[in-house]
Amino acid sequence: xxxxxxxxxxxxxxxxxxxxxxxxxxxxxxxxxxxxxxxxxxxxxxxxxxxxxxxxxxxxxxxxxxxxxxxxxxxxxxxxxxxxxxxxxxxxxxxxxxxxxxxxxxxxxxxxxxxxxxxxxxxxxxxxxxxxxxxxxxxxxxxxxxxxxxxxxxxxxxxxxxxxxxxxxxxxxxxxxxxxxxxxxxxxxxxxxxxxxxxxxxxxxxxxxxxxxxxxxxxxxxxxxxxxxxxxxxxxxxxxxxxxxxxxxxxxxxxxxxxxxxxxxxxxxxxxxxxxxxxxxxxxxxxxxxxxxxxxxxxxxxxxxxxxxxxxxxxxxxxxxxxxxxxxxxxxxxxxxxxxxxxxxxxxxxxxxxxxxxxxxxxxxxxxxxxxxxxxxxxxxxxxxxxxxxxxxxxxxxxxxxxxxxxxxxxxxxxxxxxxxxxxxxxxxxxxxxxxxxxxxxxxxxxxxxxxxxxxxxxxxxxxxxxxxxxxxxxxxxxxxxx
Ligand code: 6PG
Numbered sequence: 001x002x003x004x005x006x007x008x009x010x011x012x013x014x015x016x017x018x019x020x021x022x023x024x025x026x027x028x029x030x031x032x033x034x035x036x037x038x039x040x041x042x043x044x045x046x047x048x049x050x051x052x053x054x055x056x057x058x059x060x061x062x063x064x065x066x067x068x069x070x071x072x073x074x075x076x077x078x079x080x081x082x083x084x085x086x087x088x089x090x091x092x093x094x095x096x097x098x099x100x101x102x103x104x105x106x107x108x109x110x111x112x113x114x115x116x117x118x119x120x121x122x123x124x125x126x127x128x129x130x131x132x133x134x135x136x137x138x139x140x141x142x143x144x145x146x147x148x149x150x151x152x153x154x155x156x157x158x159x160x161x162x163x164x165x166x167x168x169x170x171x172x173x174x175x176x177x178x179x180x181x182x183x184x185x186x187x188x189x190x191x192x193x194x195x196x197x198x199x200x201x202x203x204x205x206x207x208x209x210x211x212x213x214x215x216x217x218x219x220x221x222x223x224x225x226x227x228x229x230x231x232x233x234x235x236x237x238x239x240x241x242x243x244x245x246x247x248x249x250x251x252x253x254x255x256x257x258x259x260x261x262x263x264x265x266x267x268x269x270x271x272x273x274x275x276x277x278x279x280x281x282x283x284x285x286x287x288x289x290x291x292x293x294x295x296x297x298x299x300x301x302x303x304x305x306x307x308x309x310x311x312x313x314x315x316x317x318x319x320x321x322x323x324x325x326x327x328x329x330x331x332x333x334x335x336x337x338x339x340x341x342x343x344x345x346x347x348x349x350x351x352x353x354x355x356x357x358x359x360x361x362x363x364x365x366x367x368x369x370x371x372x373x374x375x376x377x378x379x380x381x382x383x384x385x386x387x388x389x390x391x392x393x394x395x396x397x398x399x400x401x402x403x404x405x406x407x408x409x410x411x412x413x414x415x416x417x418x419x420x421x422x423x424x425x426x427x428x429x430x431x432x433x434x435x436x437x438x439x440x441x442x443x444x445x446x447x448x449x450x451x452x453x454x455x456x457x458x459x460x461x462x463x464x465x466x467x468x469x470x471x472x473x474x475x476x477x478x479x480x481x482x483x
Pocket of ligand 1: 103128129130131188191259260261262263264365366
């Protein structure tokens with residue numbers, strides 16, 4: 001067999017399927033795994049008869065690659081990535097590319113790009129989304145790192161990526177150093193938000209409206225045929241119809257304690273660092289944390305009581321309200337996600353293409369949806385769009401959903417149904433559209449107790465004042481820095 005177009009290290013679920021995807025697009029792939037039996041099992045199993053070269057050492061892997069060599073790591077994020085980089089550097093030559101396709105934290109990717117470039121090599125940190133099936137049939141791929149590496153990996157990445165209906169691949173260059181992993185991290189944060197919103201509508205349907213699983217399945221089926229069409233609504237539809245061996249809905253038997261691998265948490269940490277109110281994803285992460293306190297909640301439920309949910313309105317109308325509330329909340333969540341990316345682009349010096357990002361998420365990934373097509377259009381119409389909520393299409397959507405959205409939030413709250421994401425979305429909307437928040441009082445409080453100073457509405461921005469509120473304070477004021 002001739003030399004391979006690319007080498008891949010790490011034959012776990014994502015790695016194995018990516019290799020098969022690459023091979024099916026005409027690329028020869030050399031593979032290596034730390035537990036080498038896995039290599040033999042793969043080459044003699046799913047990889048049998050294909051253009052896949054199994055290797056038993058990194059030296060053998062590198063020796064089987066066409067130059068400039070491209071080696072992709074599909075290993076666990078964190079130390080394993082650093083370890084493999086150290087092992088690969090002495091085996092590679094200037095101009096070769098190391099690619100990390102795991103869910104690495106973007107500051108690590110910034111550090112690694114610099115380090116690997118200093119050794120004369122090129123580096124790519126790329127988000128790969130779509131789970132097992134996406135990896136095999138076409139994931140969304142979000143690469144960043146050394147710009148010179150992009151031309152080298154582009155033909156492979158764009159060939160194996162998902163395609164939108166006109167054939168455009170869901171993969172394009174995101175930006176320098178950690179930009180690709182940053183965008184993938186925000187993707188995952190948005191994934192957390194979308195999932196939490198769907199879960200809240202499910203709980204309202206179940207606990208307030210008293211709908212059966214069959215009814216809920218049918219509603220999600222219908223929603224998936226309209227503007228909410230998305231992978232997550234589609235799988236929810238199917239999950240709700242899935243029966244356990246005894247014929248009961250399996251989802252009823254699943255323990256309500258959510259897991260998380262950290263990418264949602266990182267997104268919220270990044271938002272706190274950059275001062276962006278990413279409230280919906282924040283609530284979605286905390287919602288998982290609250291769910292995980294299962295034993296404590298079960299105990300609390302015997303002591304703390306709320307209203308018994310009771311609905312006596314028009315169910316059909318309320319289900320339509322729910323649909324609109326979900327859509328409006330989703331608009332807020334994505335608006336916040338794009339606000340975060342815009343700020344990060346400034347903070348880290350990335351030139352992000354927001355329409356391009358929406359297109360990369362349009363297909364292949366977990367948050368793929370018709371909705372992302374609309375976001376792409378919004379940025380096509382105005383690449384400088386300051387906020388998605390201000391785009392004419394989304395503005396109209398959110399304004400026309402407002403009544404329904406308020407009905408859902410107030411009814412759920414009156415009935416004691418937990419809706420952290422739906423309600424924070426509406427609260428954000430009410431804050432964002434308010435030209436005068438009570439932060440005037442907050443500034444007065446800060447100045448009162450700590451001489452932190454304030455600006456005045458009747459004086460230019462940047463001029464700071466201090467008042468001796470009690471007559472007992474001195475004239476010294478605190479510095480006015482902001483974090
Ligand atoms: C994807 C997913 C994936 C992520 C899982 C699990 O884009 O294919 O985002 O990268 O690992 O969704 O994430 P949690 O365990 O944090 O839910």
